[in-house]
Amino acid sequence: MNINKLEMNCIIYTIGDELLMGQTIDTNSAFIAQKLNPIGIKIMERRSIADDRKAILDAIAYGMQNHNVIIFTGGLGPTKDDITKKTIADFFNVPLIRHDKTFEHVKAFFEKRNRPFLDVNHYQADVPSNCEVLFNKAGTAPGMWIEHQGAILISLPGVPFEMEYLMEYEVIPRLKKRSKTPALIYSYIQTAGIGESFLAKNIEFIEEALPDYIKLSYLPNPYRVNLRLSTTQEYENDMLSFKNQMIQELGDAVYGESTNTIFEHFFNFLDHRKWLVSFAESCTGGFLVNEMTNISGASRILSESYVVYSEASKMDKLGVAKEIIDAHTVYSAECAEAMAIACLEKSKSHIAIASTGILEATKDQKPFAFIAIAIQGKVVSRKVDLFYGRNKNKETVAVVAIFEALKWFKKDF
Amino acid sequence: MNINKLEMNCIIYTIGDELLMGQTIDTNSAFIAQKLNPIGIKIMERRSIADDRKAILDAIAYGMQNHNVIIFTGGLGPTKDDITKKTIADFFNVPLIRHDKTFEHVKAFFEKRNRPFLDVNHYQADVPSNCEVLFNKAGTAPGMWIEHQGAILISLPGVPFEMEYLMEYEVIPRLKKRSKTPALIYSYIQTAGIGESFLAKNIEFIEEALPDYIKLSYLPNPYRVNLRLSTTQEYENDMLSFKNQMIQELGDAVYGESTNTIFEHFFNFLDHRKWLVSFAESCTGGFLVNEMTNISGASRILSESYVVYSEASKMDKLGVAKEIIDAHTVYSAECAEAMAIACLEKSKSHIAIASTGILEATKDQKPFAFIAIAIQGKVVSRKVDLFYGRNKNKETVAVVAIFEALKWFKKDF
Numbered sequence: 001m002n003i004n005k006l007e008m009n010c011i012i013y014t015i016g017d018e019l020l021m022g023q024t025i026d027t028n029s030a031f032i033a034q035k036l037n038p039i040g041i042k043i044m045e046r047r048s049i050a051d052d053r054k055a056i057l058d059a060i061a062y063g064m065q066n067h068n069v070i071i072f073t074g075g076l077g078p079t080k081d082d083i084t085k086k087t088i089a090d091f092f093n094v095p096l097i098r099h100d101k102t103f104e105h106v107k108a109f110f111e112k113r114n115r116p117f118l119d120v121n122h123y124q125a126d127v128p129s130n131c132e133v134l135f136n137k138a139g140t141a142p143g144m145w146i147e148h149q150g151a152i153l154i155s156l157p158g159v160p161f162e163m164e165y166l167m168e169y170e171v172i173p174r175l176k177k178r179s180k181t182p183a184l185i186y187s188y189i190q191t192a193g194i195g196e197s198f199l200a201k202n203i204e205f206i207e208e209a210l211p212d213y214i215k216l217s218y219l220p221n222p223y224r225v226n227l228r229l230s231t232t233q234e235y236e237n238d239m240l241s242f243k244n245q246m247i248q249e250l251g252d253a254v255y256g257e258s259t260n261t262i263f264e265h266f267f268n269f270l271d272h273r274k275w276l277v278s279f280a281e282s283c284t285g286g287f288l289v290n291e292m293t294n295i296s297g298a299s300r301i302l303s304e305s306y307v308v309y310s311e312a313s314k315m316d317k318l319g320v321a322k323e324i325i326d327a328h329t330v331y332s333a334e335c336a337e338a339m340a341i342a343c344l345e346k347s348k349s350h351i352a353i354a355s356t357g358i359l360e361a362t363k364d365q366k367p368f369a370f371i372a373i374a375i376q377g378k379v380v381s382r383k384v385d386l387f388y389g390r391n392k393n394k395e396t397v398a399v400v401a402i403f404e405a406l407k408w409f410k411k412d413f
Numbered sequence: 414m415n416i417n418k419l420e421m422n423c424i425i426y427t428i429g430d431e432l433l434m435g436q437t438i439d440t441n442s443a444f445i446a447q448k449l450n451p452i453g454i455k456i457m458e459r460r461s462i463a464d465d466r467k468a469i470l471d472a473i474a475y476g477m478q479n480h481n482v483i484i485f486t487g488g489l490g491p492t493k494d495d496i497t498k499k500t501i502a503d504f505f506n507v508p509l510i511r512h513d514k515t516f517e518h519v520k521a522f523f524e525k526r527n528r529p530f531l532d533v534n535h536y537q538a539d540v541p542s543n544c545e546v547l548f549n550k551a552g553t554a555p556g557m558w559i560e561h562q563g564a565i566l567i568s569l570p571g572v573p574f575e576m577e578y579l580m581e582y583e584v585i586p587r588l589k590k591r592s593k594t595p596a597l598i599y600s601y602i603q604t605a606g607i608g609e610s611f612l613a614k615n616i617e618f619i620e621e622a623l624p625d626y627i628k629l630s631y632l633p634n635p636y637r638v639n640l641r642l643s644t645t646q647e648y649e650n651d652m653l654s655f656k657n658q659m660i661q662e663l664g665d666a667v668y669g670e671s672t673n674t675i676f677e678h679f680f681n682f683l684d685h686r687k688w689l690v691s692f693a694e695s696c697t698g699g700f701l702v703n704e705m706t707n708i709s710g711a712s713r714i715l716s717e718s719y720v721v722y723s724e725a726s727k728m729d730k731l732g733v734a735k736e737i738i739d740a741h742t743v744y745s746a747e748c749a750e751a752m753a754i755a756c757l758e759k760s761k762s763h764i765a766i767a768s769t770g771i772l773e774a775t776k777d778q779k780p781f782a783f784i785a786i787a788i789q790g791k792v793v794s795r796k797v798d799l800f801y802g803r804n805k806n807k808e809t810v811a812v813v814a815i816f817e818a819l820k821w822f823k824k825d826f
Contacts, residue, residue, distance in 0.1 A: 017630060018630060018632055018641075019443075019459065020446060020456045020457075020458075020459060021446050021447070021450055021456070022442065022443035022444060022445065022446025022447035022448075022450070022456075023443070023447075023630075023632055023641065024443070024632065025438065025439070025440050025443045026438070026439055026442075026443070027438050029435065029439075029461070030432075030435035030436075030437070030438045030439075031435060032435065033433060033434050033435025034434070034435035034436075035435075037434055037435070043433045043434070043435075044433075044463075045433075045460060045461070045462065046432065046433060046460065046461035047458060047459065047460045047461075048442070048458070048459035048460075049458065050457075077609060077610075077631070077633075113608075113798075113800075115608055115611060116611065116614075118610055118611070118614050120610055120613060120614065121610055159633070161801055161802060161805060195526075195528055196490060197490075197531055197533055197534055198528060198529065198531070200533065201529075201531050201533065217430060217431060217436075218490070219431055219436055219437065220490075220572070228431075228436065284706075285702060285703060285705070285706025285707075285711065285715075286699040286700075286701075286702035286703035286705075286706055286718065286720075287699075287703050287706075288699075289698060289699035289703075289720050290698060290699035290700050290702075290703040292698070292699075293697075293698025293699055293700075293720070293722070293807070294698075294803070294804055294807070296773060296803055298698065298722070299722055299723065302698075302720070302722045302723075303722055303723035303725065303726050304719070304720060304721050304722060304723065304726035304730050305699065305719075305720040305722070306717070306718075306719060306720075307699075307702050307706070307715070307717060307718040307719075307720075308717050309706070309711070309712055309715045309716055309717060309718070310712065310715075310716040310717065312716065313716050313717035317717055317759075346730075360709060385526075387526075388574055389574060390707070390709055391707055392574060394706070394707070
């Protein structure tokens with residue numbers, strides 16, 4: 001089993017009828033790719049195949065012939081429709097054998113949860129006899145590592161947090177030792193408020209000067225476009241110099257230079273200054289506060305937050321004056337500003353952000369919204385034009401609000 | 414261009430380095446599959462390939478040889494790294510020609526948004542001369558439909574809402590006319606609170622009696638497992654009879670029989686009775702209210718909602734008695750119940766749901782939470798044991814709360 005260091009190129013197979021039927025969205029291969037890229041392993045192909053003996057046999061054969069790292073996820077569960085393990089054993093013409101440590105682990109796993117340890121669960125501890133077991137502390141299905149004729153076949157469970165655990169603690173450390181390809185280095189410019197083609201036009205003269213060994217990609221999202229530069233270690237300084245030119249050119253549109261979300265940037269700003277935020281959300285309906293509480297440590301920057309969806313709640317619960325709503329409607333800059341100021345007072349937070357608007361088009365009305373930000377008695381607001389469906393519009397309003405807050409922070413705080 | 418009705422089998426290609434690098438999660442192929450299955454088109458394979466001339470040429474060749482519906486998404490943007498269109502034209506050895514209607518549309522699109530119409534955008538109106546244009550009202554990149562030697566090649570933009578628009582209004586109607594495969598019929602049983610293997614054990618005797626032409630799949634999610642039965646029209650009654658046996662067997666664990674989310678079930682219950690809901694969210698931090706406001710029509714069932722993250726906000730803003738927190742801590746059934754009751758009173762809603770707990774493990778403490786539901790002065794609560802990371806735990810608490818509310822509804826309302 002002594003294989004020298006390899007130029008590794010990888011194919012990822014996700015197994016499951018539910019993937020082909022579109023019942024499940026494949027987030028696993030993105031996670032795997034993100035872990036492999038930095039250690040210099042290139043993903044050449046990603047394929048989803050059926051939970052079907054022939055499809056799996058073909059996939060192993062194709063993978064072993066065309067690539068030298070073959071990663072499978074899925075099809076390792078305890079139910080009858082999961083046949084990956086048996087098929088892998090058959091491909092290599094080896095039996096399934098009981099892995100004692102896994103058996104004890106699975107048993108303990110069920111005991112801990114007061115759930116019965118069924119016969120069908122015993123089978124989870126069986127693995128092909130030619131594999132090294134990747135011990136799965138996060139669940140019951142063991143991962144498998146098989147080396148054969150210069151290639152490495154890795155089989156992981158499809159449950160995302162189990163697969164993630166095994167990638168992180170078992171697969172990456174092993175692959176790192178074996179890969180001889182230089183790792184790629186990435187660098188990011190995060191922008192908002194400029195469309196993709198206008199952005200491209202702005203930096204066209206820099207992009208055209210990029211040498212072959214530096215790559216640039218555009219990653220668009222509602223209201224945001226991320227630029228990703230990549231190269232190998234030796235050209236890092238070159239890349240950073242091009243990056244700085246681009247940042248110079250893009251000015252205020254740049255809100256970050258990492259893979260953090262815009263909400264994480266906002267969190268870091270608040271956390272650094274020990275500031276509290278509260279939201280008075282109408283059209284964003286909890287999107288903003290939910291994004292903040294997705295971040296570990298949220299309790300340091302958030303004490304309370306409000307969703308004021310109805311007109312009555314904006315007045316009765318938040319304290320927006322009836323006169324403002326009567327004069328301007330709830331879908332106005334004036335109402336958004338009054339919401340933000342009322343929220344600031346009520347919550348005693350350092351910053352308050354409000355949203356109000358219409359997310360879905362009607363016969364007479366295109367969707368639009370207003371956001372307002374209040375800090376220390378001062379308030380700003382702006383209109384947000386909306387072009388998508390309900391949920392993308394909701395996200396857009398939230399992103400515009402945070403982007404405007406980040407710009408204000410940079411300028412004044 | 415006269416092709417007879419086809420037994421259609423399909424390969425979906427998603428194009429883009431960002432997919433292989435894991436920067437973007439592929440939601441497009443799930444959407445496409447969900448649209449194709451009901452009209453009897455089977456997805457045999459899904460592959461992600463690089464935004465690279467050779468990879469795209471190979472993909473077209475493989476697709477045309479092995480399948481008769483080949484769907485590409487992605488690589489149609491205005492920037493230099495998008496080469497799908499040019500490569501398709503080259504494969505068929507035809508020129509790119511300007512599509513006038515698209516040109517006018519793209520121009521108007523930019524004018525409407527007050528954005529400059531750049532040279533690079535002109536290129537969006539160019540298409541291979543052998544294609545039928547799928548007119549893209551949702552964006553600027555046209556879709557393409559090419560028929561060649563008994564196969565259909567469809568190229569769609571990668572931006573999800575543009576692809577979705579084209580699938581719905583241009584692709585599906587055309588494919589429907591051409592497919593002669595009988596459509597598959599799906600039927601669902603949605604369960605919560607039972608692990609996958611225990612669920613399988615419960616219905617093992619029914620599953621073993623299933624004939625070959627009825628398929629059963631398990632689709633697990635935090636705290637939930639969906640069962641999907643499928644068959645063709647002629648066996649629909651058979652399938653429904655097996656389904657009813659399973660529902661009988663699973664009893665209270667069943668909360669629905671559709672593809673609606675558990676939150677949509679909850680929404681429908683409220684909407685049907687013209688009830689308002691409010692949340693007093695601590696550990697779920699806005700997850701619940703955000704799920705409800707993702708649903709079109711949310712304003713009919715929601716007037717206001719609270720995130721009370723800090724101990725102080727639970728007392729000062731919601732009105733939980735200090736004595737309760739002093740006696741039981743905020744992480745208690747008592748506190749959750751007091752939060753739900755206070756929320757009911759404050760909001761004047763018909764139902765209030767509260768959450769409080771610890772989402773992340775510490776050295777001394779495993780994560781856990783309490784949820785409480787208050788309806789018309791009555792309140793129930795329960796503990797939720799948590800086994801995942803922060804965000805899955807957050808989702809679990811939210812799902813348990815809604816599941817318990819649905820059970821109560823069924824019993825008493």
